[in-house]
Amino acid sequence: MAMRTRLTWLQEKCLQNYFGGKRFRLLYKATEQNFSHRDLLWKCWDHGPTMTVFYSRNCVFGAYLQEGFKNKNVPITLFALRETEVSACAIGAHKPAFLFYDRENIDCIPGIYVVLYEKNMTISSEVCEKLGLPPRYSTISIQECEAFRCEELLDERKTRDIAVIQRNLLTVLSNYKPYGDLVPQTRILLLGPIGAGKSSFVNSVKSVFRGSITHQALVGCDKNGMSDKYRTYSITYGDGDGPLPFVLCDSLGLSQKAGLHTDDTAYLLNGHIPDRYQFDSMKPITSNHPNYIHNPLLKDKIHCVVFVFDINSVEQLSHGLVAKIKKIRRELIKCGILHVALLTHVDSLDLITREDLIDIYNCEPVKLKLEAVHRDFGFALSEILVISNYVSEWHLDPVKNMVILSAMREILHTANDFLEDLPLNKQ
Numbered sequence: 001m002a003m004r005t006r007l008t009w010l011q012e013k014c015l016q017n018y019f020g021g022k023r024f025r026l027l028y029k030a031t032e033q034n035f036s037h038r039d040l041l042w043k044c045w046d047h048g049p050t051m052t053v054f055y056s057r058n059c060v061f062g063a064y065l066q067e068g069f070k071n072k073n074v075p076i077t078l079f080a081l082r083e084t085e086v087s088a089c090a091i092g093a094h095k096p097a098f099l100f101y102d103r104e105n106i107d108c109i110p111g112i113y114v115v116l117y118e119k120n121m122t123i124s125s126e127v128c129e130k131l132g133l134p135p136r137y138s139t140i141s142i143q144e145c146e147a148f149r150c151e152e153l154l155d156e157r158k159t160r161d162i163a164v165i166q167r168n169l170l171t172v173l174s175n176y177k178p179y180g181d182l183v184p185q186t187r188i189l190l191l192g193p194i195g196a197g198k199s200s201f202v203n204s205v206k207s208v209f210r211g212s213i214t215h216q217a218l219v220g221c222d223k224n225g226m227s228d229k230y231r232t233y234s235i236t237y238g239d240g241d242g243p244l245p246f247v248l249c250d251s252l253g254l255s256q257k258a259g260l261h262t263d264d265t266a267y268l269l270n271g272h273i274p275d276r277y278q279f280d281s282m283k284p285i286t287s288n289h290p291n292y293i294h295n296p297l298l299k300d301k302i303h304c305v306v307f308v309f310d311i312n313s314v315e316q317l318s319h320g321l322v323a324k325i326k327k328i329r330r331e332l333i334k335c336g337i338l339h340v341a342l343l344t345h346v347d348s349l350d351l352i353t354r355e356d357l358i359d360i361y362n363c364e365p366v367k368l369k370l371e372a373v374h375r376d377f378g379f380a381l382s383e384i385l386v387i388s389n390y391v392s393e394w395h396l397d398p399v400k401n402m403v404i405l406s407a408m409r410e411i412l413h414t415a416n417d418f419l420e421d422l423p424l425n426k427q
């Protein structure tokens with residue numbers, strides 16, 4: 001059976017972020033190797049940067065080596081991890097094998113002294129102080145010791161793989177066709193609280209396909225803190241001559257009292273509202289409006305709805321707003337319009353770094369948010385997508401692109417599922 005670390009996801013994450021985006025591969029576990037430090041050295045000898053972790057009853061200690069055990073003079077950082085806090089102290093360059101006491105070798109590293117086979121270690125009071133630990137930590141019994149190889153999360157090979165995935169996704173999506181050619185372009189409506197990142201998502205998708213950053217959709221504030229025009233955006237791939245066969249429709253944000261009027265939602269879904277329609281939250285649209293589209297065709301209607309939420313605040317939405325969103329969702333289910341949830345701002349979620357975007361759905365804090373959205377709104381877990389929008393960047397990032405394109409692929413699948421399921425196709 002594969003060895004498993006005793007570090008929790010959170011502990012591993014804190015260390016990962018502290019040591020500059022490293023991934024830890026477990027090489028040695030003392031409880032499985034009879035607490036033999038020779039086995040540890042043998043298993044880790046040739047592995048480059050290494051982290052050795054000692055577990056006491058109340059604290060996790062460790063030594064981070066910038067190079068492998070086989071080297072003679074390696075800068076060593078000692079650290080302590082309590083809850084989510086890492087304290088560290090550099091103790092200079094030493095022969096790392098001297099971390100461990102060996103009967104045949106009396107050399108040791110000043111400040112730390114590990115007798116692994118006796119399951120204890122001693123830390124000098126000076127190092128204790130530097131780590132912010134009380135002096136009682138100076139002699140500690142060890143319950144477990146683990147050693148890890150430290151790899152770059154985004155090494156050259158991984159970066160190349162991501163660039164390939166991103167290019168493949170771009171090719172697949174640029175060849176997307178609405179199901180059965182039923183409409184020239186599928187229409188995707190973005191709904192969600194004010195500030196959720198709807199307009200930023202439009203800009204992000206446009207940027208990824210265009211190959212450079214664009215800010216066409218108005219983000220953030222006008223005088224009301226929201227864009228109050230209904231805007232529909234086509235997307236072009238590179239310098240391509242025509243728009244791709246999907247349109248992103250950016251609406252007024254939802255809020256408990258102001259924002260998009262609930263009655264307007266039905267008009268939006270049914271395709272009665274034209275591009276650039278000026279919303280008025282006090283006055284819902286009526287068929288008397290000069291620009292009202294009286295007889296919308298299938299091509300004018302919405303084929304997929306994306307509920308956009310800021311992942312950081314999705315659990316703090318007011319009761320009234322949650323009720324409003326659930327009501328819209330019930331209407332959608334009644335009309336058979338398929339929908340997904342899109343969680344933005346994942347980059348500002350606690351502890352999440354750029355490297356986490358590679359496997360964002362497997363990050364513990366993200367999983368908790370997915371479960372919260374599933375519980376509070378009823379979306380199936382597979383219907384909840386996660387992204388980080390382009391906000392203030394000047395350049396595109398292949399990792400971000402991959403996440404945005406993957407979300408777009410799911411949205412377009414959902415739109416096609418809706419078109420495929422239309423009653424006219426069953427005739």
Ligand SMILES: Nc1nc2c(ncn2[C@@H]2O[C@H](COP(=O)(O)OP(=O)(O)O)[C@@H](O)[C@H]2O)c(=O)[nH]1
Binds near residue numbers: 387
């Ligand atoms: N860090 C971060 N900020 C975002 C993200 N998406 C949007 N924002 C910011 O959130 C604010 C509201 O975004 P906006 O797109 O106008 O939201 P909208 O009201 O739903 O259209 C702006 O300041 C954006 O820069 C994201 O994924 N990450």
Ligand SMILES: [Mg+2]
Binds near residue numbers: 218226227250
């Ligand atoms: Mg907006």
